[in-house]
Amino acid sequence: MNWRIPLSDIDFGFEETTAVLDVLDSRWLTMGGVTQAFESEFATYIGVNHALAVTNCTAALHMACMAIGLGPGDEVILPALTFVATANAVRYTGATPIFADVTSENNLNISPESIERLITPRTRAIITVHYAGYPCDMPRIMNIAKKHQLYVIEDDAHAVGSELEGIKLGMWGDIGCFSFFSNKNMTTGEGGMVTTNNEVFAEKLRLLRSHGMTSLTWDRHKGHAWSYDVVELGYNYRIDEIRAALGRTQLHKLAENNIRRRALTKLYRSALYELAPEITIPFENHPGVSAAHIMPVLLPAGTDRILFMENMKACGIQTSIHYPPIHHFSAYQKIKISALPITDDVAEREVTLPLYPAMRDADVFLIAQTIQGVMALSLHQQSSQMATI
Numbered sequence: 001m002n003w004r005i006p007l008s009d010i011d012f013g014f015e016e017t018t019a020v021l022d023v024l025d026s027r028w029l030t031m032g033g034v035t036q037a038f039e040s041e042f043a044t045y046i047g048v049n050h051a052l053a054v055t056n057c058t059a060a061l062h063m064a065c066m067a068i069g070l071g072p073g074d075e076v077i078l079p080a081l082t083f084v085a086t087a088n089a090v091r092y093t094g095a096t097p098i099f100a101d102v103t104s105e106n107n108l109n110i111s112p113e114s115i116e117r118l119i120t121p122r123t124r125a126i127i128t129v130h131y132a133g134y135p136c137d138m139p140r141i142m143n144i145a146k147k148h149q150l151y152v153i154e155d156d157a158h159a160v161g162s163e164l165e166g167i168k169l170g171m172w173g174d175i176g177c178f179s180f181f182s183n184k185n186m187t188t189g190e191g192g193m194v195t196t197n198n199e200v201f202a203e204k205l206r207l208l209r210s211h212g213m214t215s216l217t218w219d220r221h222k223g224h225a226w227s228y229d230v231v232e233l234g235y236n237y238r239i240d241e242i243r244a245a246l247g248r249t250q251l252h253k254l255a256e257n258n259i260r261r262r263a264l265t266k267l268y269r270s271a272l273y274e275l276a277p278e279i280t281i282p283f284e285n286h287p288g289v290s291a292a293h294i295m296p297v298l299l300p301a302g303t304d305r306i307l308f309m310e311n312m313k314a315c316g317i318q319t320s321i322h323y324p325p326i327h328h329f330s331a332y333q334k335i336k337i338s339a340l341p342i343t344d345d346v347a348e349r350e351v352t353l354p355l356y357p358a359m360r361d362a363d364v365f366l367i368a369q370t371i372q373g374v375m376a377l378s379l380h381q382q383s384s385q386m387a388t389i
């Protein structure tokens with residue numbers, strides 16, 4: 001499909017090409033010096049003591065769940081309105097995900113009240129997802145965690161560069177998990193990062209990333225080690241130098257690209273407010289600084305969402321849904337859930353509009369005008385469908 005305006009687009013240029021070619025020329029492809037540089041630059045950017053680059057955010061989440069010692073019988077509270085990987089990571093350990101509701105139509109993040117209602121003697125941890133990059137209420141969530149002695153894992157897949165009270169997300173919880181998948185704010189194709197200030201977790205995460213081995217191929221290449229012991233049941237969740245090189249160049253562009261994403265988001269708000277006031281735009285006046293990863297809007301209740309998306313497609317504009325909530329998936333039917341009325345409502349009405357740094361202001365106005373037209377059309381189509389029934 002040749003979209004006039006795609007949902008997202010990467011910001012790659014000659015810097016990325018050069019960085020990758022330099023790695024190829026160096027003839028060292030597996031985790032080494034470039035990865036170490038990427039990790040240390042990322043740690044400095046977030047303000048965290050330890051950052052470990054990994055295969056993807058799903059691996060980061062899995063290792064985070066292992067590092068805090070989750071296992072069968074444990075419960076972890078997380079939102080149902082997230083990508084399935086957030087909950088899958090809990091299940092890999094044998095623990096049970098417990099789905100909390102989101103806060104409101106204006107705040108699609110996990111509700112602290114909903115978290116508190118779901119705490120049982122088996123609860124071990126909370127996973128926060130900063131939807132679209134807008135920070136969860138971390139001060140309150142950290143207080144709840146402290147009161148009940150729970151760990152907090154942040155799924156920061158949307159939130160690279162987001163801040164709350166001047167502190168970057170990824171610094172608030174015990175462990176932060178980032179994604180560099182190709183539609184995220186910075187990308188390495190596939191890739192991720194796990195961050196922590198806790199020495200014990202850092203050491204455990206380092207072992208889990210590479211087969212539980214006490215030394216790396218890189219250490220032996222450098223003459224730092226001759227052999228190794230295996231002290232954990234670890235995995236191969238390593239990144240490679242090609243991706244790490246991409247990550248370094250992408251990290252350089254991140255702050256500026258996030259500023260552009262926020263400016264476009266602001267423009268969307270004013271254009272839609274004027275041209276399509278029936279559309280609800282969540283996260284109005286949200287605290288903190290958002291990485292503005294995606295542009296979610298809510299259609300009025302009763303709108304035929306698929307028809308809306310098809311009409312947008314007919315005008316060359318790609319849209320998407322974030323997310324079909326996890327508790328509706330077939331693979332999750334055996335998991336006990338409590339009522340999630342706000343999640344069920346917003347998940348049915350949510351549509352994600354295009355957002356990427358290279359979008360022009362004129363694209364935002366074109367999309368807002370198209371929505372204005374499509375809303376009028378879909379009202380008409382719905383009423384004529386009713387008439388034929």
Ligand SMILES: *Cc1c(COP(=O)(O)O)cnc(C)c1O
Pocket residue numbers: 055056057058059082083085086129155157158178179180181191192
């Ligand atoms: C993208 C995403 C993930 C998974 O990231 P991968 O790097 O693709 O494994 C997890 N959680 C959320 C909220 C995401 O958006």
